[in-house]
Amino acid sequence: MNPDLTVNIGRLTMQNPVMPASGCFGYGEEYAPFFDLSRLGAIVVKGTTAEPCSGNHPVRLAETPAGLLNAIGLQNPGVKAAREKIRELAHCGVPVIVNVAGHSAEDYLRVIDFLEEEEEAAAYEVNISCPNVSAGGMAFGTEPCVVESLVGNLRRSTKKTLIVKLSPNVTDITEIARAAESAGADAVSLINTLLGMAIDTATRRPVLANITGGLSGPAIKPVALRMVWQVSSAVKIPVIGMGGITGARDALEFLLAGASAVAIGAANFTNPMVCPETVDGIADYLSENGFESVSRIVGLAKESLRPVTGGVCGCGKK
Amino acid sequence: MPQMKVMYIKEHTLVAPDIRRMVLDDSIYARPGQFVQISVSPTLDPFLRRPLSVHDDGEGGLVLLYRASGRGTRLLAEKKPGDSVDILGPLGNGFPVTDAPAAILVAGGIGVAPLCYLARTLCEAGKQVIFLFGAQKADQLYIPKAITPFLTVLETATDDGSAGHHGPVTEVLEQFLQKGAVPVYGCGPEGMLRAMVRVAAQYYAQTYVSLEARMACGVGACLGCVVETFQNSGEAYQRVCVDGPVFSGEEVFR
Numbered sequence: 188m189n190p191d192l193t194v195n196i197g198r199l200t201m202q203n204p205v206m207p208a209s210g211c212f213g214y215g216e217e218y219a220p221f222f223d224l225s226r227l228g229a230i231v232v233k234g235t236t237a238e239p240c241s242g243n244h245p246v247r248l249a250e251t252p253a254g255l256l257n258a259i260g261l262q263n264p265g266v267k268a269a270r271e272k273i274r275e276l277a278h279c280g281v282p283v284i285v286n287v288a289g290h291s292a293e294d295y296l297r298v299i300d301f302l303e304e305e306e307e308a309a310a311y312e313v314n315i316s317c318p319n320v321s322a323g324g325m326a327f328g329t330e331p332c333v334v335e336s337l338v339g340n341l342r343r344s345t346k347k348t349l350i351v352k353l354s355p356n357v358t359d360i361t362e363i364a365r366a367a368e369s370a371g372a373d374a375v376s377l378i379n380t381l382l383g384m385a386i387d388t389a390t391r392r393p394v395l396a397n398i399t400g401g402l403s404g405p406a407i408k409p410v411a412l413r414m415v416w417q418v419s420s421a422v423k424i425p426v427i428g429m430g431g432i433t434g435a436r437d438a439l440e441f442l443l444a445g446a447s448a449v450a451i452g453a454a455n456f457t458n459p460m461v462c463p464e465t466v467d468g469i470a471d472y473l474s475e476n477g478f479e480s481v482s483r484i485v486g487l488a489k490e491s492l493r494p495v496t497g498g499v500c501g502c503g504k505k
Numbered sequence: 506m507p508q509m510k511v512m513y514i515k516e517h518t519l520v521a522p523d524i525r526r527m528v529l530d531d532s533i534y535a536r537p538g539q540f541v542q543i544s545v546s547p548t549l550d551p552f553l554r555r556p557l558s559v560h561d562d563g564e565g566g567l568v569l570l571y572r573a574s575g576r577g578t579r580l581l582a583e584k585k586p587g588d589s590v591d592i593l594g595p596l597g598n599g600f601p602v603t604d605a606p607a608a609i610l611v612a613g614g615i616g617v618a619p620l621c622y623l624a625r626t627l628c629e630a631g632k633q634v635i636f637l638f639g640a641q642k643a644d645q646l647y648i649p650k651a652i653t654p655f656l657t658v659l660e661t662a663t664d665d666g667s668a669g670h671h672g673p674v675t676e677v678l679e680q681f682l683q684k685g686a687v688p689v690y691g692c693g694p695e696g697m698l699r700a701m702v703r704v705a706a707q708y709y710a711q712t713y714v715s716l717e718a719r720m721a722c723g724v725g726a727c728l729g730c731v732v733e734t735f736q737n738s739g740e741a742y743q744r745v746c747v748d749g750p751v752f753s754g755e756e757v758f759r
């Protein structure tokens with residue numbers, strides 16, 4: 188029997204737990220030549236702002252060991268033009284999750300107000316964690332009280348599923364996750380990119396025009412996995428895990444750590460087929476190991492252990 | 506439509522210092538000026554694919570010409586005939602072909618790679634091809650013998666005077682533009698392309714330049730490879746991987 192891959196996040200039902208991560212899949216059309224997009228659990232589109240945003244100057248990318256630094260700076264056509272692309276994308280039949288970004292609480296509200304009546308925008312992922320914009324972005328995501336008030340505001344403005352995307356660039360990510368939960372978020376997603384940089388020894392200058400950028404790819408997977416483990420113990424709402432996933436093995440680690448669903452970012456760039464391959468790989472694993480549904484393995488790695496509530500201190504001891 | 510394809514290496518030869526020619530066993534039906542994203546390693550590091558121009562394509566298979574410069578291209582250089590490579594392509598817009606009966610192609614260094622395929626295509630379309638090739642020194646002036654029958658004129662230039670004209674290739678370009686303003690296609694270092702566009706503008710010649718940028722996806726999804734362009738509507742960022750890599754000269758150089 189085929190295992191049941193269905194996942195529920197708030198009011199959103201996904202046919203499987205795999206979605207491309209925000210900013211790594213365009214508006215879907217770029218990857219449509221490679222596979223049937225209807226195979227995905229959901230599609231998360233690029234960070235969308237109220238007004239068009241031109242983004243950062245190039246150079247915007249730097250390859251690093253087993254990873255990638257980016258400083259795109261939220262380039263997007265603004266919510267009005269994005270709406271057309273979202274309508275187009277929704278034809279493929281899977282839920283479209285709109286990643287919402289802004290420089291102020293009003294900005295976020297404007298995006299949500301604009302899309303609230305759009306059936307095609309199935310859910311919002313609120314990006315309070317982008318490291319590449321000077322005002323707002325990550326600034327919202329690092330203070331629990333600011334997160335609580337922002338998410339509370341958004342909660343009152345929407346009936347749709349509200350996912351809050353967390354920054355790893357904080358002292359204690361569980362605090363932020365709890366703030367989002369208590370303000371009414373339906374789920375949290377993590378992690379966004381880790382702040383980093385690279386220097387060109389030939390020119391003796393930073394590679395990125397923005398100086399710093401966000402690190403993604405396999406290099407960040409252990410950090411992301413640890414944070415998903417901690418956050419899924421700290422909150423009751425579902426967790427969407429991401430960071431360095433390159434296939435089913437990685438995705439299964441996140442599910443076993445406590446994520447209800449996973450997102451795949453940078454790996455799409457090296458393997459455009461990574462999302463459907465991951466769906467198949469998860470299904471195979473469940474069948475081979477006798478699990479009737481994906482929900483059966485969520486957080487399973489914790490079951491044999493005593494509950495971990497605190498973090499791990501710097502010396503590696505609990 | 507781009508595809509992801511595993512192909513096998515038929516030939517892989519060192520044709521000039523650090524420059525290799527790789528012939529693959531299959532075609533991707535590319536147009537001149539398009540490129541591929543090639544995976545240089547099956548492991549997670551180096552993580553990204555590398556963009557390489559289509560040097561030739563057709564029944565003989567896809568051909569790449571590249572300089573082993575950094576870690577990724579040096580890993581590629583280790584591959585042997587019979588080994589497989591994972592190719593994503595064809596990508597990008599390619600060079601436009603105009604109605605003009607002749608064209609000048611200006612290559613700088615390894616920028617020669619996409620222009621050979623363009624030269625063949627233009628010649629087969631019945632056009633005269635004036636091929637100007639500049640490099641630092643003589644040993645970097647690699648031009649495949651199979652291409653020369655397609656060229657009406659082949660002129661070279663070197664920075665050190667070890668072959669052809671002693672000086673920038675754009676000085677040779679000027680001599681030809683004086684005889685008639687025809688479309689000019691360029692690929693090479695940014696400095697050369699800028700000079701090329703400036704010289705051509707004096708003769709009201711249309712220019713097309715193929716640009717390089719650091720890329721992640723190569724398909725337009727990540728917005729990482731942008732270049733600033735100047736258009737009627739003002740300045741805007743365009744993606745080198747899908748809106749380019751070929752831009753009209755005045756669009757990108759001011």
Ligand SMILES: Cc1cc2nc3c(=O)[nH]c(=O)nc-3n(C[C@H](O)[C@H](O)[C@H](O)COP(=O)(O)OP(=O)(O)OC[C@H]3O[C@@H](n4cnc5c(N)ncnc54)[C@H](O)[C@@H]3O)c2cc1C
Pocket residue numbers: 250540553554555556557558559570571572573574575576577578579615618619716717718719720750
């Ligand atoms: C559209 C396009 C077509 C190209 N065609 C050719 C070709 O036909 N032959 C050829 O020899 N070279 C070509 N290049 C340049 C080639 O992509 C780089 O030389 C190569 O990526 C360097 O990789 P590396 O690992 O050896 O260098 P590293 O410096 O180790 O690379 C580190 C990172 O920077 C990127 N990078 C470094 N230099 C360049 C560059 N010049 N352009 C773009 N990205 C770069 C790499 O892709 C990688 O992500 C082309 C570039 C573009 C954008």
Ligand SMILES: Cc1cc2nc3c(=O)[nH]c(=O)nc-3n(C[C@H](O)[C@H](O)[C@H](O)COP(=O)(O)O)c2cc1C
Pocket residue numbers: 208209210211233234235255257259261286314317352378379380402403404405407429430431432450451452453454727728729
């Ligand atoms: C090029 C690029 C652009 C991104 N843009 C966004 C964005 O607009 N909004 C957002 O919330 N996250 C964005 N991210 C972060 C990813 O969605 C994801 O959280 C992160 O890259 C970690 O996953 P990965 O290692 O699988 O890439 C971007 C990442 C990359 C590499």
Ligand code: FES
Pocket residue numbers: 719720721722723724725726727728729730731744745746747
């Ligand atoms: S390389 Fe991703 S948009 Fe061009």
